[in-house]
Amino acid sequence: MKNLEALKVTSSWVQHATTFSATIDSSTSQSLSKIDIPDFLTVPDTISTWFPVQYSVLPALFKDIQAPPPLRPRDVAIAAPTGSGKTICYVLPVLAAVGSRPSNSLHAVILVPVQTLVTQIVEEFRRWNGPEGTAKVVSLSGANDFDKEQRQLSADPPNVIVATPARLVQHLTAQIPPPIDLSKLRFLIVDEADRMGKLMREEWLDLVEFLCGGMERVACLNDVIRQRRAPQKIVLSATLSKDVEELHLWNLFKPKLFSATATKAKDITSTVPMDHISGRLALPSSISHRLIVSDSKFHPLAVYQQIQRNKFNRTLIFVNEVSSSNRLAHVLKELSQGEFEVDYFTAQLFGKRRYKMLEKFNKNPNRVLICSDVLARGTDLNRVDCVINYNLPADDKLFVHRAGRTGRAGQEGYVISVGDKETKRLFVKMLKVTNLWGDTVEEQMEEYLFEKDLERYTKAIESLKTIVSTNTKTKNGSAAKRSGFEAKRKSRPNARGEKPWLKKKTTTTE
Numbered sequence: 001m002k003n004l005e006a007l008k009v010t011s012s013w014v015q016h017a018t019t020f021s022a023t024i025d026s027s028t029s030q031s032l033s034k035i036d037i038p039d040f041l042t043v044p045d046t047i048s049t050w051f052p053v054q055y056s057v058l059p060a061l062f063k064d065i066q067a068p069p070p071l072r073p074r075d076v077a078i079a080a081p082t083g084s085g086k087t088i089c090y091v092l093p094v095l096a097a098v099g100s101r102p103s104n105s106l107h108a109v110i111l112v113p114v115q116t117l118v119t120q121i122v123e124e125f126r127r128w129n130g131p132e133g134t135a136k137v138v139s140l141s142g143a144n145d146f147d148k149e150q151r152q153l154s155a156d157p158p159n160v161i162v163a164t165p166a167r168l169v170q171h172l173t174a175q176i177p178p179p180i181d182l183s184k185l186r187f188l189i190v191d192e193a194d195r196m197g198k199l200m201r202e203e204w205l206d207l208v209e210f211l212c213g214g215m216e217r218v219a220c221l222n223d224v225i226r227q228r229r230a231p232q233k234i235v236l237s238a239t240l241s242k243d244v245e246e247l248h249l250w251n252l253f254k255p256k257l258f259s260a261t262a263t264k265a266k267d268i269t270s271t272v273p274m275d276h277i278s279g280r281l282a283l284p285s286s287i288s289h290r291l292i293v294s295d296s297k298f299h300p301l302a303v304y305q306q307i308q309r310n311k312f313n314r315t316l317i318f319v320n321e322v323s324s325s326n327r328l329a330h331v332l333k334e335l336s337q338g339e340f341e342v343d344y345f346t347a348q349l350f351g352k353r354r355y356k357m358l359e360k361f362n363k364n365p366n367r368v369l370i371c372s373d374v375l376a377r378g379t380d381l382n383r384v385d386c387v388i389n390y391n392l393p394a395d396d397k398l399f400v401h402r403a404g405r406t407g408r409a410g411q412e413g414y415v416i417s418v419g420d421k422e423t424k425r426l427f428v429k430m431l432k433v434t435n436l437w438g439d440t441v442e443e444q445m446e447e448y449l450f451e452k453d454l455e456r457y458t459k460a461i462e463s464l465k466t467i468v469s470t471n472t473k474t475k476n477g478s479a480a481k482r483s484g485f486e487a488k489r490k491s492r493p494n495a496r497g498e499k500p501w502l503k504k505k506t507t508t509t510e
Ligand SMILES: Nc1ncnc2c1ncn2[C@@H]1O[C@H](COP(=O)(O)OP(=O)(O)OP(=O)(O)O)[C@@H](O)[C@H]1O
Pocket: 046, 047, 048, 049, 050, 051, 054, 080, 081, 082, 083, 084, 085, 086, 087, 088, 237, 238, 377, 378, 379, 380, 404, 408, 409
């Protein structure tokens, strides 16, 4: 039996992609005058040029709006590095489609995997929509009260909805007919598309396509005519997968791919296995990566020394477990002694507290934010100087997205990964397979390098142990109290079903 060689099927639309530079600098950015945008849109002060992905995508999408093709516009897939400005690629076309005198119909639905991104994208719409805000943009996510959202949708139908898939489906199925009319949708946009998971079609895409109408595969002339109403799909990600079956899930109509070429600084060899739409995973060229290898018991001290030595103004530290975040926060607070503020952000933070935490990080210098991977994708924080992988990322895509929280919009960024001899081996192998290892610097930190801070570090660990043991005692105490209460409750007569308060009828004979 001859073992069959795995076939690499590459769709023709992937092969004939429109490419642009992944590097953002004065030579690859274009002046704003090169693209005519509708005059009712206000250009934010921070925007002075078009980034490569915007200069490549915007003219095509504006053309589909100004001169709609006879059938329906081709769907679009956008693969560009983190921080390269993909959000604007759909914000402007959506606002242009809504127009300066918007009707009451829903023009666009934008779906993102996490609620922090929902708020961030609504903010981006507001930045371009101007203070008067011609288009009505609403957010639907776990950050808001569901009933309040329902009332708002019925009272004042929006032109644009930015939502998490779960919350959108909740609104679409909570009442019949749903308060959201998808039948006249012009855009169906999915940001961080490859994060939506393989079950997305069962979970929400089938329902949304059914309510949009016209998404069936063409089987007859009637389908072709019905398809004219279907919304144009735009899927985006920094790590858009090239897997044919994954792309097939999106049921894209004659898709056009806009894809970044290899970054200038990291010339990636073609031997890299093609598991990614632009043929490879890549970090923005403005990011440098350093791997610190030391005994794991010194990792918190190594992190502290890196922040102190490099004088990072804002540092994001990714951990894999919630428990590590508050322990690491305590040790860093003890070590820093006020040199920098330390907070931690995990998925357990709800509603407004999330945004207050991010706002505090964005607005103040000398901050360290310890977080879980809920912030790894898409989150656009203000000038993060350094991303630290305190726990190494589980896979290469997560490494790219975590690293992409720094080095955004062409700014310089540093990524520091912390490992020990064992974890380092697997991590280096993972990065070398997809050539993300690039020009990473490896630094062995031996025990003698920690001596100068060892005393303070030991004190910090001791105080952490005291806190942990106190918490454990309190937990046990309350558990004991609960079990004591439980025991008392069980001992009460009525817990045994007896009713001593009902006087027994004594007969006179007794
Ligand atoms: N033309 C531009 N000029 C200046 N800054 C820009 C421009 N376009 C985008 N930016 C800024 O660059 C940052 C990154 O933009 P954006 O969040 O759209 O990147 P992204 O590609 O979506 O990143 P990710 O893949 O992490 O989601 C934002 O702060 C945005 O304001």
